[in-house]
Amino acid sequence: MTDEGRATPIPARTHGIEPFKVVVVHGGPGAAGEMGPVARRLGYSRGVLEPMQSAATVYGQVDELRTAVESLAIPPVVLIGHSWGAWLSCFVAANYPQLVRKLILIAAPAFEEKYVRLLRENRLKRLAPEEREEFIYLAEMLNRRAEAGEANAHLGRLGELAGKTDTYDPIPLDFDLPRPSISDKSGEIYAGVWPEAAAMRRTGELLPIMTRIDCPLVAIHGEYDSTP
Numbered sequence: 001m002t003d004e005g006r007a008t009p010i011p012a013r014t015h016g017i018e019p020f021k022v023v024v025v026h027g028g029p030g031a032a033g034e035m036g037p038v039a040r041r042l043g044y045s046r047g048v049l050e051p052m053q054s055a056a057t058v059y060g061q062v063d064e065l066r067t068a069v070e071s072l073a074i075p076p077v078v079l080i081g082h083s084w085g086a087w088l089s090c091f092v093a094a095n096y097p098q099l100v101r102k103l104i105l106i107a108a109p110a111f112e113e114k115y116v117r118l119l120r121e122n123r124l125k126r127l128a129p130e131e132r133e134e135f136i137y138l139a140e141m142l143n144r145r146a147e148a149g150e151a152n153a154h155l156g157r158l159g160e161l162a163g164k165t166d167t168y169d170p171i172p173l174d175f176d177l178p179r180p181s182i183s184d185k186s187g188e189i190y191a192g193v194w195p196e197a198a199a200m201r202r203t204g205e206l207l208p209i210m211t212r213i214d215c216p217l218v219a220i221h222g223e224y225d226s227t228p
Contacts, residue, residue, distance in 0.1 A: 028193075078104065083108070116201075118227075
């Protein structure tokens with residue numbers, strides 16, 4: 001049996017009882033710990049690994065997740081990815097099929113560029129006028145690779161606003177989880193990973209990677225989700 005939040009060589013939290021055959025994958029990029037409540041709930045009935053991504057490139061994060069699955073879990077695993085974590089889970093499944101038994105994608109970003117405009121429109125119309133201006137400003141600042149401390153603040157506030165636009169009816173939590181130390185690098189991680197990932201979608205490189213996935217896949221996508 002493992003202790004909640006046990007330290008591991010790779011930044012990760014564990015939930016429930018070994019073996020760990022379920023792996024939750026955070027969004028953001030850089031939103032370390034956001035899937036913690038999901039992992040905690042699932043840990044009541046199974047062993048769950050919650051790795052923290054720290055690399056500032058797309059394939060750096062792919063390699064981190066691969067290493068976490070190989071060294072801390074028992075593959076093939078179920079990968080549960082939220083938002084950016086859905087894409088990251090797909091990258092791992094496409095490149096390392098022997099490690100993944102099943103994919104569960106929650107609120108995955110659009111895989112084609114033509115839907116991005118609709119995502120932005122859906123988010124902005126759910127904000128007050130002053131919040132819209134702030135949202136646009138923060139997104140621009142992050143794409144310009146602000147200084148680390150400033151980028152963390154920008155990403156934190158952008159996450160708050162996105163929570164308002166993307167969350168329909170949040171479930172109150174009856175427990176707390178410690179904030180992962182890697183969160184101090186959240187802005188830096190986002191500024192490194194997301195422009196690279198978005199460029200892959202824009203150039204058409206993304207979709208062919210996804211077509212290589214050969215395991216069962218479940219997509220959870222609500223009507224209220226900002227992504228069409």
